[in-house]
Amino acid sequence: MSAVSAFSYARRQTRAREHMRVASLDALLLTHPPNLRYLIGFTGTSGAVLLTRSGCTVIVDFRYVTAAHELAASHPDLSGLEVHCAEHSIDDAAASVIRARGLRRVGIESASMPVGRFSKLSAALAGVPEPVGAPTSALVLTERVVERIRAVKEPAEVAIIREAAARLSSVAARVAGFVLAGRSEREIAADIDDALRQAGFERPAFETIVASGPNSALPHARLGLRRVEHGDGVVLDFGGVYDGYCVDLTRTVQLGSSRELSRLLDAVSQAHAAAISAVKPGARPSEIDAAARDRLAGHGLADAFGHGTGHGLGLEVHEEPRIGRLAPGQPDEPVESGMVFTIEPGAYLPSLGGVRIEDDVLVVPGGCEVLTDVPILL
Numbered sequence: 001m002s003a004v005s006a007f008s009y010a011r012r013q014t015r016a017r018e019h020m021r022v023a024s025l026d027a028l029l030l031t032h033p034p035n036l037r038y039l040i041g042f043t044g045t046s047g048a049v050l051l052t053r054s055g056c057t058v059i060v061d062f063r064y065v066t067a068a069h070e071l072a073a074s075h076p077d078l079s080g081l082e083v084h085c086a087e088h089s090i091d092d093a094a095a096s097v098i099r100a101r102g103l104r105r106v107g108i109e110s111a112s113m114p115v116g117r118f119s120k121l122s123a124a125l126a127g128v129p130e131p132v133g134a135p136t137s138a139l140v141l142t143e144r145v146v147e148r149i150r151a152v153k154e155p156a157e158v159a160i161i162r163e164a165a166a167r168l169s170s171v172a173a174r175v176a177g178f179v180l181a182g183r184s185e186r187e188i189a190a191d192i193d194d195a196l197r198q199a200g201f202e203r204p205a206f207e208t209i210v211a212s213g214p215n216s217a218l219p220h221a222r223l224g225l226r227r228v229e230h231g232d233g234v235v236l237d238f239g240g241v242y243d244g245y246c247v248d249l250t251r252t253v254q255l256g257s258s259r260e261l262s263r264l265l266d267a268v269s270q271a272h273a274a275a276i277s278a279v280k281p282g283a284r285p286s287e288i289d290a291a292a293r294d295r296l297a298g299h300g301l302a303d304a305f306g307h308g309t310g311h312g313l314g315l316e317v318h319e320e321p322r323i324g325r326l327a328p329g330q331p332d333e334p335v336e337s338g339m340v341f342t343i344e345p346g347a348y349l350p351s352l353g354g355v356r357i358e359d360d361v362l363v364v365p366g367g368c369e370v371l372t373d374v375p376i377l378l
């Protein structure tokens, strides 16, 4: 059985409909591409899915009509999928379908819908001639509906991510060889990107980060022309997309020996281990984050760690759950078995440089499994 045929599109749609019922929605209009891929396997760059209480329609332009029909035939869960070809814009077509079916409360994805698109869609809904006496349709803002379902991976997704993590670890095992005095950050990054492709990744999951010497004190340094020098610490942060799923890994390579840098590496490595030990079903993201943060504070590095401890991985490289300090209004929902996220504490000292160590973990009953497998010190 291929991975795709093992995906449970019916279960995913049922979970989304549970949310629709709770929020008294007649339909959900989904436009965020990763969510379309998740709910029906659609991988086009534009399109929309209208999920109603009993049906599912994909709205595409003519470029994707054949692909959409093929999707419906590709998986038993998708046999009832209706395909609607948009004559003009996807949103105009969505508005027509919504009005034709008399759907009154229609949820939209507020986090990914630009304000301009929202106003056009509202205008299109208002502009479609109403059947006499038909109720008006209203757009209702929703957040994290499909994202929360996506956070817990199905066995078929775990299998893909596990394979991706093994391949990324094989790349990580090679990267120290690319870091040689005199080479530029850009040259090293190009080698890493080549290694990702050789390892079977479709593409890098994000722009590869190579931050050397003083640049390493900037957690998301831009790739530069700086040439690596003896005594540098070099942060290498890279990831790949495999079968649609993202994995992400960071190691800090030391060129030559520096006692201060070694101490920093040791402190971050302890924080990384402490956070991994804190991961288990029921643990709150803020607790996992605190495990890393407290350990760094114990080394006098409380102010040197300015970002979150981790982020979910899946169809997107940054997704639910967010593992960080509790912010006002932010959810701190306990992590569950089947979630996959990074653990990536760091410490950044402008005078010395920075260190970050990142691995990918899968939450399992009683704890977690570290999916990436490469020594901390390369």
Ligand code: ZN
Binding pocket: 237, 238, 239, 248, 249, 250, 358
């Ligand atoms: Zn990373």
Ligand code: ZN
Binding pocket: 248, 249, 311, 342, 344, 358
């Ligand atoms: Zn990351």
